[in-house]
Amino acid sequence: MSIGRYRCRGPNAQGEAVAQTLSDLCALIPAGADPEALRAAEGALYDPAPIAPERLVPILAHPLAEGQAQPASGPVDGLAWDVHAAAIRALSDGPRAILCAGFKARIEAGAATRDEVGASPDDCISAPDAALAAALLPVARDLAPQDLAVIAQAAGAARAATEREIGEALRTGRLKAAWSDGWDCVDATASEPSARGWAACLAWTVLRALAECDECRLVADRWRWGHAALLSLPPASRAPLLAGLRGVMERETARPGGMGFDAGPPIPYEGPLF
Structure with a gap:
């Protein structure tokens, strides 16, 4: 290489x-x-x-x-x-x-x-959890009503949520807990870069990985298959997502035996040089 x-x-x-x-x-x-x-x-x-x-x-x-x-x-x-x-x-x-x-x-x-x-x-570790979450939350909540309708019926999801459920979860920040109940339509959308609401759902996937420290492989796959779409996002969305992805990778690398993202291209660094 x-x-x-x-x-x-x-x-x-x-x-x-x-x-x-x-x-x-x-x-x-x-x-x-x-x-x-x-x-x-x-x-x-x-x-x-x-x-x-x-x-x-x-x-x-x-x-x-x-x-x-x-x-x-x-x-x-x-x-x-x-x-x-x-x-x-x-x-x-x-x-x-x-x-x-x-x-x-x-x-x-x-x-x-x-x-x-x-x-x-x-x-x-380049940023604390609180700073990464504060930057990611506006991206995660940037959803129009039409986006909620698409997410609610995401193909491949174990079950469909209602638009009201999604909106309530996003507003209250309880979406991570909902995943443990089998509600994976948001993650299904996060795996489809061409889907409406994709960036917001990816932000929630990254937030969950930062909070639970057990989703490095899932997030690495989202980066591997969606990096071209992510890098084409406007800076207001792209920068928090890249920082969040980097945060997940750094925390995985810090774990005993952790390798970080061992697939896909390197995550670009978009920060101050000094």
């Missing part, structure tokens, strides 16, 4: 999890950045002098990306973490989580040890 100039050499047991981390690290490197200049600047990573965030992020992302593409080697070791851990944790949530995930990947590749790199699972 390859992302830009970073090419993975040989098979990697972590499959698409490698592509996600590599994609995220590359997103932190400004377009047009000179790789030789970044490589020459890597010496600053071992200097205790503070580095401004706009320099630290790409200088550190570059060798981490190279190390992710070639797990057996790479210039970043535990000393860079020791020197800059506080500065990394002080970055915006997205860059902090991506860089920490890059260091965590070095541990998993055997190029660093947990004693050398102190990145915790929480360091690799």
